[in-house]
Amino acid sequence: MKAVEKLNVKTKEGKHICVGLDSDISRIPGILLNEKNPVTSFNKKIIDVTKDLAAAYKINFAFYESLGRQGFDALVETVDYLPDDVLIIADAKRGDIGNTSAHYAKAVFDELGFDAVTLHPYMGWDSVAPFAEYEEKLSFILGLTSNPSAGDFEKQILNDGKYLFQKVILKTGEWNKKGNLGVVFGATKLDELKNNFELLRDLPLLLPGVGAQGGSLREIKEFFSSVGKEDYIVNISRSLIFAGGGKDFEKAVELKMKEYHAS
Amino acid sequence: MKAVEKLNVKTKEGKHICVGLDSDISRIPGILLNEKNPVTSFNKKIIDVTKDLAAAYKINFAFYESLGRQGFDALVETVDYLPDDVLIIADAKRGDIGNTSAHYAKAVFDELGFDAVTLHPYMGWDSVAPFAEYEEKLSFILGLTSNPSAGDFEKQILNDGKYLFQKVILKTGEWNKKGNLGVVFGATKLDELKNNFELLRDLPLLLPGVGAQGGSLREIKEFFSSVGKEDYIVNISRSLIFAGGGKDFEKAVELKMKEYHAS
Numbered sequence: 001m002k003a004v005e006k007l008n009v010k011t012k013e014g015k016h017i018c019v020g021l022d023s024d025i026s027r028i029p030g031i032l033l034n035e036k037n038p039v040t041s042f043n044k045k046i047i048d049v050t051k052d053l054a055a056a057y058k059i060n061f062a063f064y065e066s067l068g069r070q071g072f073d074a075l076v077e078t079v080d081y082l083p084d085d086v087l088i089i090a091d092a093k094r095g096d097i098g099n100t101s102a103h104y105a106k107a108v109f110d111e112l113g114f115d116a117v118t119l120h121p122y123m124g125w126d127s128v129a130p131f132a133e134y135e136e137k138l139s140f141i142l143g144l145t146s147n148p149s150a151g152d153f154e155k156q157i158l159n160d161g162k163y164l165f166q167k168v169i170l171k172t173g174e175w176n177k178k179g180n181l182g183v184v185f186g187a188t189k190l191d192e193l194k195n196n197f198e199l200l201r202d203l204p205l206l207l208p209g210v211g212a213q214g215g216s217l218r219e220i221k222e223f224f225s226s227v228g229k230e231d232y233i234v235n236i237s238r239s240l241i242f243a244g245g246g247k248d249f250e251k252a253v254e255l256k257m258k259e260y261h262a263s
Numbered sequence: 264m265k266a267v268e269k270l271n272v273k274t275k276e277g278k279h280i281c282v283g284l285d286s287d288i289s290r291i292p293g294i295l296l297n298e299k300n301p302v303t304s305f306n307k308k309i310i311d312v313t314k315d316l317a318a319a320y321k322i323n324f325a326f327y328e329s330l331g332r333q334g335f336d337a338l339v340e341t342v343d344y345l346p347d348d349v350l351i352i353a354d355a356k357r358g359d360i361g362n363t364s365a366h367y368a369k370a371v372f373d374e375l376g377f378d379a380v381t382l383h384p385y386m387g388w389d390s391v392a393p394f395a396e397y398e399e400k401l402s403f404i405l406g407l408t409s410n411p412s413a414g415d416f417e418k419q420i421l422n423d424g425k426y427l428f429q430k431v432i433l434k435t436g437e438w439n440k441k442g443n444l445g446v447v448f449g450a451t452k453l454d455e456l457k458n459n460f461e462l463l464r465d466l467p468l469l470l471p472g473v474g475a476q477g478g479s480l481r482e483i484k485e486f487f488s489s490v491g492k493e494d495y496i497v498n499i500s501r502s503l504i505f506a507g508g509g510k511d512f513e514k515a516v517e518l519k520m521k522e523y524h525a526s
Contacts, residue, residue, distance in 0.1 A: 022363070062359060062366035068374045072335055095383055096325060096356050097410035100285070103325035111331045120358055120383045123408050124415025145386050147360035152387025152434060157422045164419065164427065171415060 003115040003138035004180060004231075006087045007204055010055035011230045016221065017260055018056040018089065018206065019046065020237025021078065024063050027242050029249045039067065039074035044081055046241050049254035053261045055233050056087035056116075058206075079113055087233070088115045089206070093142065095120030095127045102130035109134050116140060118184055118206070121168045125175060135178050138204065143169045144196075146186030146209030169199045182206060187215035187234060194223060205232035211239030211260075218263040236260060266378040266401035267442060267494075269350045270467055273318035274493045279484065280523055281319040281352065281469065282309065283500025284341065287326050290505050292512045302330065302337035307344055309504050312517035316524040318496050319350035319379075321469075342376050350496070351378045352469070356405065358383030358390045365393035372397050379403060381447055381469070384431045391438060398441050401467065406432045407459075409449030409472030432462045445469060450478035450497060457486060468495035474502030474523075481526040499523060 001009075010016075021043055028042040035041040047057070059078060064071035082088050094104040094117065108117045109131075116138040119128055131139040144154055144165040154165040162170075172181050182204035187193065193200075193207075209215040217234055224232055240260065244252025264272075273279075284306055291305040298304040310320070322341060327334035345351050357367040357380065371380045372394075379401035382391055394402040407417055407428040417428040425433075435444050445467035450456065456463075456470075472478040480497055487495055503523065507515025 024362075024366070060359075060363055062357075062363045062370065065370035066366040066374055068339075068370075069335065071370075072332065076331075093359050093383070094325075094356070095358075096323075097408060099287075100323055100325045103287070103329040107325065107328035107331075107334075111329055120356070120385055122383050122385045122405060122416055123410055124412030124417070126410040126412040142385060145360060147386055147389040149387030149389040153385055153427065153431065154387070156427065156430060159420045159422050159424075161422075164416065167419060168416065 001085075002136045003087060004204060006085060006115060007055065007138065007233065008231055010086065011232065015053060015055040015261070016232060016234050017054055017257070018058050018087075018233040018235040019050050019054050019240060020058045020060060020091075020208075020235045021046065021241065022060040022063050022237040023074070023241065025067060029245055031247055037070060037074050037077065039064070039071065040077040043074065043078045045250045046253055047081060049250045050240075050257045051083055051086065053257055054086055056089055057082055058089040058091045058235055060237070061090065061092040076112065087138070088113075089140070090114040090117045093118050093120055095123055097123055097126050098130070101127050105131045105134060109137050118142065121171070125171075128175060128181070132175065132178060132181060135180055138180050138182055140182040140184045140204070140206045141168060141172045143172070143183040143185045144192060145184065146188045146215070150186065166196065166199060169196070169203070173199070173203060176203065184208065187220055190216070190219050190223065193220065197227060201229065206235060207232060208235040210234050211236045217260055221263070264348075265399045266350060267467060269348060269378060270318065270401065270496065271494055273349065274495065278316060278318040278524070279495060279497050280317055280520070281321050281350075281496040281498040282313050282317050282503060283321045283323060283354075283471075283498045284309065284504065285323040285326055285500040286337070286504065288330060292508055294510055300333060300337050300340065302327070302334065303340040306337065306341045308513045309516055310344060312513045313503075313520045314346055314349065316520055317349055319352055320345055321352040321354045321498055323500070324353065324355040339375065350401070351376075352403070353377040353380045356381050356383055358386055360386055360389050361393070364390050368394045368397060372400050381405065384434070388434075388438060391444070395438065395441060395444060398443055401443050401445055403445040403447045403467070403469045404431060404435045406435070406446040406448045407455060408447065409451045409478070413449065429459065429462060432459070432466070436462070436466060439466065447471065450483055453479070453482050453486065456483065460490060464490075464492065469498060470495060471498040473497050474499045480523055484526070
């Protein structure tokens with residue numbers, strides 16, 4: 001199934017949560033640290049108790065790359081373990097030119113088997129094109145991110161009065177000939193989502209910033225419901241996957257997932 | 264030795280070439296394909312015949328990540344093999360927020376042992392800060408890149424009349440409190456280097472675009488010599504490492520390296 005179809009099937013069922021597997025080994029329950037690969041074991045438990053309600057899983061590469069080979073193994077084992085019907089996103093924020101970008105696309109899509117990826121826009125179309133050639137995959141371009149210093153460049157105003165991030169979203173719309181591009185848009189401030197909705201309307205959206213970063217899932221759902229947009233997913237990481245700490249940590253995660261889903 | 268000191272020692276000796284290990288397995292000599300890890304074997308041969316004249320080596324992560332575990336091994340083995348006195352650059356173009364960025368820095372600097380890294384500026388200071396905390400390392404921020412679609416965003420004009428890439432370079436200068444930040448600046452067009460030199464003067468520079476991409480090393484050297492700037496390196500990849508194809512391919516690479524160095 002095409003990545004965008006996976007997204008559409010889940011979101012039409014009212015499932016909008018992307019479980020962010022930011023599986024920082026320094027924060028996973030101590031009881032798992034004797035396992036062969038603690039991160040893999042942790043992820044499997046998280047997946048088991050969230051998969052019925054999840055639309056997608058997002059693997060944050062930083063937490064795997066920082067563990068070297070052990071992290072690489074955990075990443076591969078996690079992708080293997082994930083169900084086929086959920087969207088599996090490589091949150092790798094790649095971006096490079098031409099032939100180099102083609103090799104990054106090969107790594108993420110062919111070698112590691114992800115359905116989707118996150119990409120930096122800075123270098124322009126050359127850096128996106130090799131990913132866009134994978135018709136059955138989905139590439140989310142960074143639009144507005146949820147961090148305080150998004151103002152440094154993303155919110156610089158161009159000489160036509162637009163913010164840079166608005167230009168990026170406009171360009172992504174123009175580039176989206178094959179219907180396999182989407183946008184990352186920080187969900188910490190609902191007003192910004194509302195103010196930019198016309199730009200975002202026709203693109204699949206990945207919204208980080210809910211949970212530990214302060215965004216409200218309920219408000220986002222209400223807004224999108226009011227405007228009839230369905231193809232969006234909201235990433236929740238730390239406040240979900242680290243909801244429990246003890247022996248039965250996954251029970252707390254399961255409960256938290258249900259709470260978020262029902263919100 | 265601090266990364267910036269490694270750079271300064273080599274460049275004061277008149278060595279300015281950064282050997283780009285874009286070691287695409289589909290292009291390395293067939294004679295190596297039966298080796299345990301062909302990419303490692305190729306890189307070792309390249310390093311052997313270039314190290315006396317090289318200022319730095321740049322490992323383009325895409326070509327390693329696209330090979331999965333084999334690529335990961337080649338990357339680690341190549342870093343291990345490189346001499347201690349050359350600057351070893353992770354051309355990984357990372358960029359993410361806060362704690363995630365800290366894990367990317369940990370991966371590149373602590374886990375893999377690189378001296379330097381390339382970074383995307385899009386998300387602003389939050390994404391650079393965790394790298395900048397490594398005082399003894401060096402982080403090159405993408406300023407102007409050498410690809411045709413650099414115009415999509417990098418050359419957008421801001422409402423103060425500056426190009427976005429100029430704003431990025433200005434900010435990099437402001438952020439450079441510890442003297443461990445530099446800039447990537449595409450060297451395909453010498454005029455752009457000249458026109459932006461005042462912005463670039465006080466920052467270590469990594470200049471891609473020479474060789475296959477058309478930039479001239481001689482012209483760059485002449486220009487920097489005329490303005491008294493020494494702390495720059497010029498990346499040369501494909502036109503150098505794939506200079507030879509047969510059994511004695513490294514002889515052609517050695518010759519090419521001497522030619523470039525003398526140019």
